[in-house]
Amino acid sequence: MTGNQISLYIHIPFCSKKCPYCHFFVIPDKESFQRKFLVAFLQEWQLKSPLLKDKQIISIYFGGGTPTRLSLAYLTKMVAVILSSKVAANCEMTIEANPEDINPELLQTLKDLSFNRISFGAQSFNDNELISLGRGHTAKQSINAIQAAYLAGFDNLSIDLMFELPNQTPSSWRKTLNQLRDLPIKHLSLYNLTFEQHTVFHQKKQQLQKLVPSPEECLPMLQEAVESLKEMGFERYEISAFAKSKAYSLHNTGYWLGRPFLGYGPSAFNYWEKRRFSNLSHFNQYCNFLEAQQDPVGFSEQLAFPHNLYELFVIQLRLCEGVNIVAFEQMHGPLPGDFLEICERLIVKEKWLSRDKDRLFLTDKGMLFYDSVAAELI
Numbered sequence: 001m002t003g004n005q006i007s008l009y010i011h012i013p014f015c016s017k018k019c020p021y022c023h024f025f026v027i028p029d030k031e032s033f034q035r036k037f038l039v040a041f042l043q044e045w046q047l048k049s050p051l052l053k054d055k056q057i058i059s060i061y062f063g064g065g066t067p068t069r070l071s072l073a074y075l076t077k078m079v080a081v082i083l084s085s086k087v088a089a090n091c092e093m094t095i096e097a098n099p100e101d102i103n104p105e106l107l108q109t110l111k112d113l114s115f116n117r118i119s120f121g122a123q124s125f126n127d128n129e130l131i132s133l134g135r136g137h138t139a140k141q142s143i144n145a146i147q148a149a150y151l152a153g154f155d156n157l158s159i160d161l162m163f164e165l166p167n168q169t170p171s172s173w174r175k176t177l178n179q180l181r182d183l184p185i186k187h188l189s190l191y192n193l194t195f196e197q198h199t200v201f202h203q204k205k206q207q208l209q210k211l212v213p214s215p216e217e218c219l220p221m222l223q224e225a226v227e228s229l230k231e232m233g234f235e236r237y238e239i240s241a242f243a244k245s246k247a248y249s250l251h252n253t254g255y256w257l258g259r260p261f262l263g264y265g266p267s268a269f270n271y272w273e274k275r276r277f278s279n280l281s282h283f284n285q286y287c288n289f290l291e292a293q294q295d296p297v298g299f300s301e302q303l304a305f306p307h308n309l310y311e312l313f314v315i316q317l318r319l320c321e322g323v324n325i326v327a328f329e330q331m332h333g334p335l336p337g338d339f340l341e342i343c344e345r346l347i348v349k350e351k352w353l354s355r356d357k358d359r360l361f362l363t364d365k366g367m368l369f370y371d372s373v374a375a376e377l378i
């Protein structure tokens, strides 16, 4: 990673409906909202463009929401503006897609716009589980969408999969995992369902928790996933990310390594000059601020030394290769002695960390208890 390399995240907030477990900022995909969004995005682009001077963009990620719900004319306009800046020749350009939106015209447009990676919100290959999640696609639609994208020339395909779902069983999970054998994907992100505040699932938490697999079932399900994926040739390179043929997500790796990034769109996060900030999670306010040529920032935080280092360290620890202490200190400055003493305790007593020369990394047990590791270190 060199000093001038950066990433861009574009939050496209549109969805055809809100999934009951989703805590992202989304709004209906109405034409009038989309038009207003495009105007606001172009204003935000102008406002932030001085920050891009002397920077090289090495990854661009269109997330959401559902970017593929955006009108292709608007998407084309946005991409043209972005690509007019200093973008690396081999820039990773990812777009998230829902399987039900995939069709030949969309795939051709994505190719023409230089997208070279698609991340599908597959979530499960069991139709009953997809219904429980309130998703708008079937397992068959996911399979068809992935195959169509591959045949259209996208060879860097990723999917999201979820476990700990209502009515999911070890046997249905195994079938979902087995489905992966036949799919031309290179990357997979594995998440467990969480009951986030302000979601329908959170309101129904008590009722739903009776339907999700017990903790005694979940641990073997996760272990089975890790083992099956390994056997299929997927390398676990981060706690929840797996890749074949080293097709690591360049964009997400930037989050874990502390690469600066700018976020565009309502609720989008930014990490810039050691400051974390996010845009307003309110559509009209976001648009109004930009119309008035004001930064649409809703939250901002700049951690003081040494907490800024602790946070960078703990995030980087999510990578399976861990943190090279010497390289980390060269880049960010020396870590306080008491912090390294805590690391030592986590190696010797808890066995959550391990050491190989200058490199500290999570053990298998540490991956399971990552939240506790982070709580000890931050």
Ligand code: SF4
Binding pocket: 014, 015, 017, 018, 019, 022, 023, 024, 026, 064, 065, 066, 098, 121
């Ligand atoms: S499609 Fe994705 S972003 Fe949209 S509501 Fe569902 S989970 Fe949230």
